Structures are given as C-alpha cells and as structure tokens.
Amino acid sequence: MVLSKEEVQKLDEEFAKKSAEEFLGWALNRFHPKMALANSFQTEDMVVLDIAWRIQPKVRVFTLDTGRLHQETYDMMDRVRDQYGMNLEILVPDSAEVEAMVRSKGQNLFYQSTENRHECCGVRKVNLLKRLLSGVDCWVTGLRRDQWATRSSISKIEIDAGNNGIVKLNPIADWTDQQLADYIRVHNVPSHALYQKGFTSIGCLPCTRPTQAGENPRAGRWWWEQDLQKECGLHVAAAEK
Template sequence: MKVYTQEQVDDLNSKIKTAKEALQWTSENLHPRVAKASSFGAEDAVVMDIMLKINPDFRFFTLDTGRLPQETYDIMDAVRKKYNIHLEVLFPDTNQVEEMVRDKGMNLFYESVENRKLCCEIRKVNPMNKILGTLDGWITGLRRDQTKNRENATIFQLDSGHGGILKINPIIDWTWNQIQEYIKENNVPYNSLLDSGFTSIGCEPCTRATKPGEDVRAGRWWWEQNGNKECGLHIDP
C-alpha cells in the first residue's frame, strides 16, 4: 500500500484546483490502485461521467446494503450498459447481518442512533474497509456544503482512517446547481429518484425526498434531529 504525507497532500491541493485536473492526476498516478465509491446519487453520476471521459478503465465500486431502493438497482444497470464499465458490487458479511437482525430486528435503525450506526457499520463501513485495504486511493462525490463534517474538506485528503491512503474529492467545491446543470448539459444517466426530490440517496428505509429550501441531506435518517448525520464512511478518526 502506498501512503502519503500531509506535505504531499498540501502540495497537490496547492497545484490542482479543478475536478478534471484532479482526476487526470489520479489516472496518471494511482490507477489501477484507485476506485470511485458510488452510491448512485447525483454527485456520483457527475464524477463518474468526468472520470470515464478521462480514463474508460477507471474502477468503480458500490455497496449493496440489501436495503437499497429499486431505482438505485435500475441506475446501476443503466450505467453499466451506457459506459460498459466493470462495477464491483460489495456485500455485507452474511453472518454479521444475520446476528444483527436476530438480536435487534429488521428495522433496528429507527430505534436508536446506536442501532442505526451499527446497521451502517455492518452493511456499509465494514465492506468498504475491506476494499479500501487493497487500494492506494479512493474517489468520492463529496461536496463541501453537504454537511458540517465536510465543510473543511479539500480535493486531496489524507485518509488516516484507512491507513493513510489518498481520498480524492474532485467536486468538493461544486454547488448543487452546478451538479444539476452538469447532468442536463452532458445527458448523464441519473437515479430517477432525483426527479422525485431525493437530493441525497441512501438506503430505502432511511431516505426520504427533501422539500424546496431544505438541506440537501435533510432526507437522510430524517427521524434523527441532532448529531452528525453520517454513516461512518466519511468520518476521519
């Protein structure tokens, strides 16, 4: 595994300022030991399109939690067909899921934040950690204005939670309007839930549409009023 120093990351951030430049650098320096994590939301659609215009062999992976909406499975197949990509689909450990639902029920996430985090850990974080252990870097669709936790994020980051590999956030400074415009202008295939007001898309039982003026991630774990609404994939210990 290749690890980076904070000095190297600072140097990259001082020289590279756009999504295209970041992904070009990533293609030249990290491919094929780098992959895009995609949950098939609007931001992911944009990053995937830019990536594939730079390098059609870029790698992509997604987490099938077992609780995704049908529309997400539909867009997975639509994207695979349009771009002819090899999509790596990761699944949670069956034993861990079986034990969790036996102890706490199918819909444990509604009962407490602790239960919700446990479910996210088993269905998302653990499978993700497995693949990240084989990579030198991973690419996200994060944007700075999505959550408080992301407001200081930069294009290149040291991912100390995953052994010091690089985390590349090419559209970190894009606005929601820019995302929508890019999708329209480039005829990018996107999750049909977006047209029903799903400005952020996760598991079916844990995501609802947002209303005009609401925060774009307000529909995620909508029953939780306080705290940091993240699943754990993007928390840096």
C-alpha cells in the same frame, strides 16, 4: 503512507484552482488501477464517474449494496453498467454479520437508537468499504463542501487516517449546484429516478425520505435523528490533510 503529509499539502494547493478533469487526470495517471471511485448513483458521484471514465474507460467504480436499497438504485446499477460498459464492483455485506445483527436486534434496529443505526451502517456499509479500501492506494468521492456542515471544510486531497493512510480525493469539493446541473445536462449523465419524487439525498430505503422546500438536502437521511450528524460513518473517520 502512499503520500507524505507534505506532498498532500503541496498537491492540495496546486489543485485548488485546477479543474476536476485535471485533478482526476493526474490521479488516474498516478494511481490507476489501485484507485477506485465510490458511487451511490447520486448526482455528485455520477459526475465524478463520467469525468473519470472519459479519461480512463477502465476506471474502477464500486458501490455498496447494503441489501436495503431502493429499486430505483438497483435500476441505476444496470443503467450505469450499460451506458458506460463497465464492470461495476458491487460490494455486499458479510452474510454472517448481517444474520447475527438481525437475529439479535431485528431488521429495523436503526429506528430504535442511534447506536443501533450506527451498528447497521457499520455492518452494511462501513465494513465492506474498509474491505475494498484495504486493497487500493486511493479512493475518490463526490463529496461537496456545501452538502452538510460536517463536509464544509473538506479538502480536495486528504490522507485517510482511518483507512491505513491511503489517499482520499474529493475532486468536486468546491462545485456548486449549478455546475453539477450544467455538467449533467451537457454530458447526458444518467440521473437517479428518485430525484423526480422529491428526494434530494438518496440512501437506503428505510432511512431516506423526500425533503420539503426549504429543508436541507440531507434532511431526509435518518430523518428521525433531528439534531445529529447526517453521516453513516463512511466519511467521518479522521482525515488528515
């Protein structure tokens, strides 16, 4: 393991009260270039990217291009590359895996059962994430505790037991909606166009819809799965603190 459980525990306590800037500054100093930021171009990920880029302009940022994204998400990829002048690491699924899956179950298998939905997320997301994570010591997310019940107890620093025990950082785990909005405004961070169309959480096109007032922000993800976890498997592997 990159860090012991005791070290992670100590760092979690140490950084609990420190800013995301201080936390990412430490992380970049400790892990760069064997550290990579996950980015789906939603507000949280963009804030983490912006903070890290101001500290280290060569910070590594990757995104999972499932092949089923909204055009607005592809537009964001171009915008981020231009505005930050960075080589975005765009990961694509293994073509043989996709071909085998859609030949046997069709392009829209995810609507048929939860098992099929998890299979598609596995082929188009989780497997490529695992490929990337096998080559780094640390990855960084924009997860926040108040996004969904499954995220309410995440720590700022964890050992990712599902990915060879590398370190997983959630530097804005404790941020509020207001903090995010303030940061975006002050720093002119690019914003995904689908927020203007009623989307409050953005994933693949066939699996995301806009939400209504009063709905949980993640209610539009896999909306046909009313009572299930709104997760795709990227963040639900057992993580040890």
